[in-house]
Amino acid sequence: xxxxxxxxxxxxxxxxxxxxxxxxxxxxxxxxxxxxxxxxxxxxxxxxxxxxxxxxxxxxxxxxxxxxxxxxxxxxxxxxxxxxxxxxxxxxxxxxxxxxxxxxxxxxxxxxxxxxxxxxxxx
Amino acid sequence: xxxxxxxxxxxxxxxxxxxxxxxxxxxxxxxxxxxxxxxxxxxxxxxxxxxxxxxxxxxxxxxxxxxxxxxxxxxxxxxxxxxxxxxxxxxxxxxxxxxxxxxxxxxxxxxxxxxxxxxxxxxxxxxxxxxxxxxxxxxxxxxxxxxxxxxxxxxxxxxxxxxxxxxxxxxxxxxxxxxxxxxxxxxxxxxxxxxxxxxxxxxxxxxxxxxxxxxxxxxxxxxxxxxxxxxxxxxxxxxxxxxxxxxxxxxxxxxxxxxxxxxxxxxxxxxxxxxxxxxxxxxxxxxxxxxxxxxxxxxxxxxxxxxxxxxxxxxxxxxxxxxxxxxxxxxxxxxxxxxxxxxxxxxxxxxxxxxxxxxxxxxxxxxxxxxxxxxxxxxxxxxxxxxxxxxxxx
Numbered sequence: 001x002x003x004x005x006x007x008x009x010x011x012x013x014x015x016x017x018x019x020x021x022x023x024x025x026x027x028x029x030x031x032x033x034x035x036x037x038x039x040x041x042x043x044x045x046x047x048x049x050x051x052x053x054x055x056x057x058x059x060x061x062x063x064x065x066x067x068x069x070x071x072x073x074x075x076x077x078x079x080x081x082x083x084x085x086x087x088x089x090x091x092x093x094x095x096x097x098x099x100x101x102x103x104x105x106x107x108x109x110x111x112x113x114x115x116x117x118x119x120x121x122x123x
Numbered sequence: 124x125x126x127x128x129x130x131x132x133x134x135x136x137x138x139x140x141x142x143x144x145x146x147x148x149x150x151x152x153x154x155x156x157x158x159x160x161x162x163x164x165x166x167x168x169x170x171x172x173x174x175x176x177x178x179x180x181x182x183x184x185x186x187x188x189x190x191x192x193x194x195x196x197x198x199x200x201x202x203x204x205x206x207x208x209x210x211x212x213x214x215x216x217x218x219x220x221x222x223x224x225x226x227x228x229x230x231x232x233x234x235x236x237x238x239x240x241x242x243x244x245x246x247x248x249x250x251x252x253x254x255x256x257x258x259x260x261x262x263x264x265x266x267x268x269x270x271x272x273x274x275x276x277x278x279x280x281x282x283x284x285x286x287x288x289x290x291x292x293x294x295x296x297x298x299x300x301x302x303x304x305x306x307x308x309x310x311x312x313x314x315x316x317x318x319x320x321x322x323x324x325x326x327x328x329x330x331x332x333x334x335x336x337x338x339x340x341x342x343x344x345x346x347x348x349x350x351x352x353x354x355x356x357x358x359x360x361x362x363x364x365x366x367x368x369x370x371x372x373x374x375x376x377x378x379x380x381x382x383x384x385x386x387x388x389x390x391x392x393x394x395x396x397x398x399x400x401x402x403x404x405x406x407x408x409x410x411x412x413x414x415x416x417x418x419x420x421x422x423x424x425x426x427x428x429x430x431x432x433x434x435x436x437x438x439x440x441x442x443x444x445x446x447x448x449x450x451x452x453x454x455x456x457x458x459x460x461x462x463x464x465x466x467x468x469x470x471x472x473x474x475x476x477x478x479x480x481x482x483x484x485x486x487x488x489x490x491x492x493x494x495x496x497x498x499x500x501x502x503x504x505x506x507x508x509x510x511x512x513x514x515x516x517x
Contacts, residue, residue: 051167057496059503068499069444069451071418084141085134085164085418087186115181116171 008096008103017041017102024056025104028119029111031093032056033104034065034076042076043093043104049112050086088112124222124429125150128211130201131227131363132156133165135395135417137184139225140191142425152193153219155211157200157228160250161185166414168253169277170446174285175257179250201228204370206388223428225421226367226378226386226393230360230412235269237328242336244354247274259353262286267341267351271298271312271322273445275357279320280447290349291315292326294358302443304458307478307490310471311452317474318448323347362397362410375399377410383432384424392424403436404457404487406515413443438510442502450474453498456488456505464490468497477501485512 017023017035024046025031032046032055044065046055053069060066063076072086079089091107111119127143129136132154140152156162163182171177196219203212204224211219232246245256256278259266266282268275271293279291299308315322323343330342340350362377372386373379377399384392384400395417399410419439426433442455461480469476469492477497480488486505491498 054495057499059499068495069453071415084186085184115177 008094008105011102011104014041014097014100014102020060022056022058022060024054027106029113029117030054031104031106032058032065033095033102034060036060036063036076038062040076041095041097041102043095044074044076044079045090045093045111045113047090047113047117048072048074048086049081049088049090049114051114052117055090124148126153126221127151127223127225127428128153128155128219128221129225129227130155130204130211131225131229131395131397132158132162132195132197133227133229133395133417134162134184134414135227135229135397135421136225137162138418139227139394139421139425140193141189142422143429144191145422146425146429146431148425148429150222152191153221154193154195154197155199155201155213155219156195156197158249158251159198161195161197163250165248168250169247169274170281173247173253173257173260173278173281182250201366204367204372204391206371206391209390222390224391225424225428226364226372226391226397227395227417227421228363228366228397229417230396231363232356232360233358235328235356235358237331238338238354238356240336241331241333241338241354243338243352244356246356247278248360256353256355260285260287264288264352265290265350267349267354268292268357269328269354270294270357270359271315272357272359273299273302273443275355276311276315276447277445278355278357279315280318283318283320283448289319290321290323290351292328292343292349293322293324295325295327297324302458303454303488303490304461304464304480306464307458310474311447311492314448314450314474360396360412362399364397375408377408379408380424382437383427384420385427390428392428394420394424400437403515404460404509404512409441411441413441415439415442436510438506440502440506440509450493451491451495453491453495453502454489455498455502456480456486456509458488458490460487468494485509 020037022034030046034042048067057068058065073083079092094105096103162184200214232248238244265288268291279289297305297308298312327344329344332340364374378393380400382401399408402409440455445452467479475493477494478490
C-alpha cells in the first residue's frame with residue numbers, strides 16, 4: 001500500500017459501483033460516493049445541507065448532483081451550491097482507486113448538516 | 124425595462140428576483156410582501172418547525188452572501204393592479220409604478236364560517252400561523268384536524284409525535300384524490316389509523332359547541348361528538364388573486380397564464396401558488412399549488428417578461444413531497460390522466476413502494492412511499508418521456 005492510501009479507508013472494489021451509480025456510506029455523517037457516466041469518482045457528504053435528503057439518491061448530470069427532494073444542486077468537484085434552496089456547501093472527500101479497489105479519505109472540515117440533523121441522524 | 128415589481132415575497136417571488144438578476148436585469152427590483160418577514164420556507168411549518176425541532180432562523184430562503192440589490196417593501200399588501208399604467212396599489216394608498224410586474228401572491232388558507240371568532244381554531248399557511256398552532260401541541264392535548272390533504276395529514280403526523288391525541292376528519296372524497304387518484308389516496312390515508320390517529324372519512328360537520336370564544340366540541344352528522352382543545356382547519360387554499368379584480372388580468376382558479384406565465388396583460392406574469400399556467404398535457408390551465416412550481420416557474424416567466432422566452436416547452440412535471448409518520452411520500456405527474464396504476468416495487472402493506480401511473484402504455488405519473496432513490500431515477504425518465512409528447516391527453 002502506498003503512503004497515499006495509508007490514511008484512507010477501503011470502500012469496495014470499483015467493479016461493485018457501476019458507472020451512473022451512487023452509494024451511501026454509513027459513516028458519521030454519511031458520505032455519498034458517485035461513479036459518473038463519464039467514469040469519474042466523487043465523494044461528498046450525503047446529506048443535503050438544506051433539509052434531510054440523501055444526495056446518493058440524487059440525479060447526476062456532468063459534475064453536478066441534484067438533490068432528489070428540492071432540486072438544490074451541488075458541484076461534485078468542489079461541494080459548492082450551484083442552485084438553491086441549499087445555501088451551504090457539502091464537504092468533498094478524497095477518492096482514489098488502487099489495485100481495483102476504491103479508497104476514501106474523509107475531509108477534516110466541519111460538515112454543514114441541515115437543521116435538526118446531527119452526524120448520527122435526527123436530533 | 125427599468126423597474127420590475129414583484130408582488131409576493133415568498134419562494135416564487137424570491138426565485139423571480141434571482142432569475143431576473145441572473146438574466147442580467149440591472150434595473151430597480153421592488154419586492155412587495157404582505158407579511159413582515161423576509162422570504163422563508165413554508166414546508167417545515169407543518170413538519171420540523173411545528174414539532175419545535177428547528178427554529179425560525181433555519182427557515183430563511185435567502186443566502187446571506189447573495190446580493191439581489193432589491194428594495195424590500197414588506198408588511199405592505201397589494202390591493203389593486205392598474206394594468207394601464209402598470210402600477211401596483213398598496214393598502215396604504217401608495218402607487219408603485221413599474222415596467223414589469225410579477226404576480227407571486229401565493230394562496231391563502233380557506234376558512235369555515237362556522238368557526239368565525241373562535242380563538243382555538245387555526246389555519247396553517249404563514250409562519251405566524253405555525254407559531255400559534257405550535258403552542259397548542261402539548262402532550263395530552265386533543266387536536267381536531269379538518270381536512271386530510273397534505274397539510275392536514277402532516278399536522279396530524281407531527282401532532283401525534285408530540286403526544287397529542289389527534290382526530291382527523293376527511294371529506295366525502297378519498298383524501299388526495301385530485302393529486303394521486305382515489306386508489307392511492309386511500310392507501311396513503313391508511314397511514315393515519317395505522318399510526319394511532321382517529322381518522323373519520325366522509326365526516327359532515329353538523330354543530331359546533333363553544334363557550335365564549337373557545338370551541339369545545341363539534342358534532343358530526345352520524346351523531347358523533349368530537350371534543351377538542353384546538354382545531355386546525357386544513358380544507359385547502361385559494362389563490363390570492365382577489366386584489367386583481369378589475370385589472371384586466373384574467374383569473375379563475377388562479378391567474379390565467381400561458382405556458383410562460385404570461386397573463387393577457389402585456390408586461391405582467393404570474394408564478395407559483397397563485398398562477399394557473401396552460402398545461403400542454405392536460406389541455407387546460409392548471410394551478411399546481413406546489414413548492415416545486417414556485418421554485419421552477421419564475422425562471423421561465425422572467426425570460427418571457429424580459430423578451431427572450433424559452434423556445435422549449437415546459438420540461439418539469441408537477442412534483443410534491445410530504446413527510447408523514449416518518450415516511451417520505453413523493454409524487455410527480457398527472458394522476459388524473461391515468462387509466463391504471465401499477466405497483467412496481469415493494470408492497471402497499473408496508474408503505475414502502477413505488478407506484479407508476481399509465482395512460483395506455485404512456486407513463487404519466489409516479490408515486491413513491493419510502494423509495495426516494497428509485498423515484499428520483501424514474502422521475503427523470505418520466506419527464507423525458509412526457510417532454511417528447513406534445514399532444515394533449517385529455
